[in-house]
């Protein structure tokens with residue numbers, strides 16, 4: 001998977017993109033992260049990448065020409081890549097969106113700054129618009145880092161077997177069950193006996209039940225539309241839930 005990030009602040013990516021799992025994945029050639037400074041495509045001697053908005057108003061807007069130059073240059077090298085604009089107006093970034101993007105050949109991610117990008121960037125070049133949530137960041141760099149991170153861990157072989165994404169929250173529609181490690185007791189809080197029992201079938205059953213319980217407590221809307229197995233239906237009953245009313249109402 002190839003990521004190309006168009007930004008005014010490439011130095012921000014040092015660290016998040018060059019440590020731990022992403023570093024290992026890059027070293028192995030499983031992912032490739034290209035950083036491109038949008039200013040390199042500005043055409044005046046001050047490398048201007050922003051200007052005041054037509055119609056007046058606060059702040060500055062990122063100019064279309066440097067972004068057009070950057071996008072076209074990267075697209076020439078990677079014609080199969082999808083162009084993504086980070087914007088609060090985009091579709092919400094979820095596990096499902098990350099999965100969908102992980103199947104792309106490559107992603108070209110535009111990091112906005114100031115009041116955002118000239119609308120013509122969006123209309124002429126953008127294939128998809130992604131929002132991290134209903135809040136406003138100072139720029140698209142952190143959004144791009146989140147997208148690269150979440151998508152990369154879904155690329156085959158990026159995670160080792162022991163770090164497999166298949167048991168993580170959202171992978172099967174539910175939140176993850178509670179996790180514990182040594183010591184068996186801390187400040188009076190004990191690890192549930194079942195996890196120390198060595199009975200793997202019972203542990204699996206406990207974990208599934210905890211997934212449902214936790215999802216119901218924090219994100220009941222996620223239960224809606226889940227296809228329950230026969231075993232799940234039994235667990236739902238034990239939790240006092242009707243398998244047909246998956247919105248979490250008992």
Ligand SMILES: C[S@@+](CC[C@H](N)C(=O)[O-])C[C@H]1O[C@@H](n2cnc3c(N)ncnc32)[C@H](O)[C@@H]1O
Nearest residue numbers: 086087088112115116131132136137139140143
């Ligand atoms: C200060 S914001 C611009 C906000 C814009 N004026 C608005 O009200 O929608 C600058 C840049 O940060 C990025 N950004 C801000 N919030 C974001 C979010 N929730 N999700 C994704 N990107 C975001 C976008 O790239 C945006 O162009």
